[in-house]
């Protein structure tokens with residue numbers, strides 16, 4: 074039985090309805106998905122595919138957005154490679170292998186009982202065990218985690234390491250909670266999650282709201298319940314199975330990817346003015362690497378607003394920000410007021426003129442107006458540290474402008490790649506030195522760039538969105554073809 078996508082191999086929707094699965098197509102025979110400004114031509118196959126997906130996943134806006142970005146590139150590609158189209162590979166990848174949804178009950182310091190939702194989305198394990206982070210944030214929904222798990226499939230494939238895609242988390246907010254409350258929540262969360270994960274099955278890691286402290290509590294509870302010390306989580310402390318450079322890896326990798334894009338064009342990152350959003354793990358190490366390479370860091374931000382470092386952030390100032398965010402767990406607004414910086418409440422970094430932008434906070438933090446402002450001000454490199462930080466309109470604007478635009482699934486893959494290296498070290502019961510891990514990380518970012526060049530070169534120019542999506546798809550798709558229909 075063919076689905077909407079496979080059934081629309083001719084350019085006529087109406088001509089296909091009678092001959093295919095009527096329950097799937099009849100409900101959405103006509104293009105309902107409206108193209109917004111800056112969106113390219115929408116082929117009929119894409120519209121039918123997205124309508125079908127929307128019917129099955131109503132209201133899951135982030136998930137639909139992430140799949141659409143991939144489908145825009147992969148559907149034209151599969152038209153030229155009918156083996157993927159006939160086997161319904163994209164439809165299969167867009168349906169997670171498994172969605173696990175559970176209650177997490179915990180007690181606060183005053184003895185009050187709270188109930189949160191926990192999730193694990195195991196998206197696809199065609200090329201290796203499920204792998205992807207855990208996010209603890211009030212904004213977590215099924216849609217957000219499904220989008221992140223879907224993205225993770227392609228990202229992990231691009232690293233060339235044997236890792237499938239997953240994501241999980243909870244709507245629990247660690248902000249304002251005591252260490253004891255965070256510990257009790259993590260223990261309750263892991264009491265259920267442990268049934269579904271394992272070093273050869275599914276290996277979670279950190280993400281927004283899940284740093285070293287949370288990974289410690291989660292790993293401790295897993296170890297206690299299962300009576301085993303295995304590499305079931307990554308992002309562990311270096312003294313208990315963690316890898317050197319893992320904390321730095323996403324930020325460093327995002328900068329290495331920008332370096333690769335610039336090098337391919339005959340330029341260097343040295344001396345460039347860079348805006349960075351966020352001030353969490355990815356942003357901090359993006360800023361650190363940029364400073365090491367002689368670039369100027371002009372901004373950092375958080376949910377409270379933005380600091381514009383007019384003379385460029387210094388290493389001492391970055392260390393102070395890191396202490397404030399990681400140890401004090403305070404806001405940038407508080408940091409600015411106690412350290413004499415002008416603070417721009419509720420403002421984003423994109424208004425500051427720059428050469429390069431590193432969106433490193435969260436999804437959809439950079440919209441079409443922001444993209445226009447960046448381009449008008451001369452920005453010609455965007456390397457996404459966060460997952461899907463650019464809205465579709467912003468991403469299309471960057472693509473049309475022909476700037477160096479590295480999408481998150483390629484540019485921020487250094488984090489999960491180094492998690493893969495942590496898994497290897499755990500299996501070997503070895504610990505590689507810092508330089509060795511950093512060298513491997515550089516090598517992986519170089520090879521991701523090569524893959525983007527291979528699949529994304531159009532008329533002598535590299536479209537990194539095309540390259541990342543097709544490059545990530547092919548490896549997973551070939552494995553799925555080999556396994557047969559399942």
Ligand code: NDP
Pocket residue numbers: 279280281282283323351352353354355356374375376377404433434435436438458459460485486488489
């Ligand atoms: P952190 O929790 O360490 O930091 C997140 C930062 O983003 C904080 O400064 C936070 O502000 C800010 N932020 C979060 N949500 C919003 C929002 N709605 N509006 C404005 N600012 C916001 O997370 P990470 O640095 O680990 O992750 C950042 C991004 O990078 C995410 O998209 C994540 O999925 C992605 N990523 C992370 C990887 C990793 O290894 N950590 C790997 C690959 C991708 P505040 O301090 O006020 O909370």
